[in-house]
Amino acid sequence: MKALINLVSIDDAIERLAMALDKTIVLDVEELTILNSVNRILAEDIYAEIDRPEVDVTAVDGYAVRSIDTVGASQYNPLELSIVGVLKPGQKPLEKCLDPGTAIRVHTGAPIPCGADAVVMDEDISISKDHLVIYKPVPQGLNIIRRGEDFARGDLLAHKGSVIKPSIIAALTASGISRVRVYRKINVSVLAVGDELVEPGEEHVEGKTYNSTAYIVYSLLQRDGLFDVNYVGIVPDDSRELEEAVAREISKGADLVITTGGTGVSESDVVYYLIKRGEQVFRGVRMRPGRPTSSFIYGNKLIMCLSGFPVAAWTGYEVLLRRAIMKWLNIRGFERRVVNALLTRRIPNTVGYSSVIRVKVHLDKGVYFAEPYMLRGSGVISSLLRTNGYVIIPESVEGYEKNTPVQVYLYD
């Protein structure tokens, strides 16, 4: 058995991957209509082109008044104002300013007429014939949204690198923007390596394993939305066939090729022969599961070699490649949520390696608990089904005791 030597740390692997991605992928920008841009990555900073609102408007349904007219109003001394009209959103403000002693009906979003400087809500008044009855003074500015208060012309609405979410769509369209420049999707080919594999749907053969690892990777990529993913199929444990398959994907336009399996440290490590023919990014990571995760540049393209074991491949994508892509494109809004939780039992670690421990987080009386699941067995799929987060134990730490507060990265 050949040992993996010169393993890199998780941070180092991410750093090297980000640099290799930058070196190997030219990520052109494409212009899309806003409706087609959901979940894509913005390739430009976007600034507001108008003030919003464009004039002072009312935040509520009510009556626009001159606050000075309401001074001294109380339950015992109600004041009356005569109602002189109605304004709706999108209407132009009146030509004439509001006269002393008058009020005007305004619907939420309507412009504030000149002279008025506050809006009193329906629940704070009563109506007597065509008069408004006020029971307390209305402070200046009450319920008015000032011109440009939501955003002002020139405000940065969205950063380059932002995932285009509904809130960004809202801001862009409200500013009149209908087209955006986004990064094109990254073309990824996923192939499974291993004589022992058969495809799901094929007949079951004793001793063979259904290929699931490449499907996990495919679906992780698909869900993350940044990729056009092509599933290639199973390549046998044969270094020449593997090289041909990788070269074929590159010639067909793959920006990135991901392999699962064939990364063992044993004699049968077919990926190793391919790595030797390329420029090594790293070979092996001080991380468990996922230690054999490797990466190299071949034919000017990045090849990411994930373990053949489901959970180890999941870790290689989640902890390494996904974070490297975020770093490379400086993506905002793609990071996992983090909660602080107390461990329900001790989790050990081998010093010199980081452990990626899957946990089930639950909330009990306002406190989060993280229950580590199935510490052994990177092939154990049920551990993915039954967990909703992961904890990383750093290389230098001998494990965490029960009740230690830990950061949990949540995924679904």
Place this chain on the structure above:
Amino acid sequence: MKALINLVSIDDAIERLAMALDKTIVLDVEELTILNSVNRILAEDIYAEIDRPEVDVTAVDGYAVRSIDTVGASQYNPLELSIVGVLKPGQKPLEKCLDPGTAIRVHTGAPIPCGADAVVMDEDISISKDHLVIYKPVPQGLNIIRRGEDFARGDLLAHKGSVIKPSIIAALTASGISRVRVYRKINVSVLAVGDELVEPGEEHVEGKTYNSTAYIVYSLLQRDGLFDVNYVGIVPDDSRELEEAVAREISKGADLVITTGGTGVSESDVVYYLIKRGEQVFRGVRMRPGRPTSSFIYGNKLIMCLSGFPVAAWTGYEVLLRRAIMKWLNIRGFERRVVNALLTRRIPNTVGYSSVIRVKVHLDKGVYFAEPYMLRGSGVISSLLRTNGYVIIPESVEGYEKNTPVQVYLYD
């Protein structure tokens, strides 16, 4: 002004919507290949068709041994076993059982040969010539994953109603399943109502507002992945034109029509005229923002009328329609994450209404804080950009004081 009467509670609105969805939409099932099923909703329970693993296998790289052979081993009394071969994943177990005093090299996932009952890891042994040197007794069963331990034939792998995530893809493919039955997507048409609206990209006209609300709803639907969404465009404040537009979408196959705007309680409420021609589900909700949210059945289809104000429409989708769809299809894995957080300041509520308050959650020294944002102004888009969760204050509560622990629903 006509007041909204008979407003329903949030829970009642969700319940009525779920019933109306069930009554109006026949959601056929389609069969997809597993690669095309990511993020779709499973329409059947799925059970494992095989045991995984199919035989006892090793969870680690190491040596399979007979535990009885290791009794009495210690640093002072190391025991030697002769290494008789190597087993890799996918290989058949040896014909012959492991002889006393022997061990066999096993790579993670390899079958445990008959006779062996434990696996000792590489870091716990040393190798002397072709002998394995053991320094402590190896407990029976160590590092062995038992047949069916991950999942056993007949185990429920995924519930009907589950969102198909990578972990489910993993379990299904590992069980040999390549095709799944999922609900077809729901066809939704979104249309904006309002004379005051212009489309983003069109020239800016004073007093007009860029349509952003329908785009938010479109992108929320798009992101949630359950829908085929069709953006129809702007319909003027004219009840006949609106009715024609709705009827046209239904005739073109919409399962559900969502309108934004035109829901005011004022004389110009064009949606109201349409509601009167259909069967009312509810008209108005005791919820702020989003109070005018209404729903009715027209031409046997559900029409969901959201506010024209961005945040109010967002609330109508997020708090009402989205939850109703989850309830209708009993969807698992679609609910928002919840964190417990302390309010950074008081939030008031008008008793008799539920308030949906957008907050920015941040973590400080292990404690979550929720900062309420812009309590007023359902048109204020920047409040969506700057928040990452929401709190619901129940109808019966007069508000929450500063430092009250609240449940925050996180969204992105």
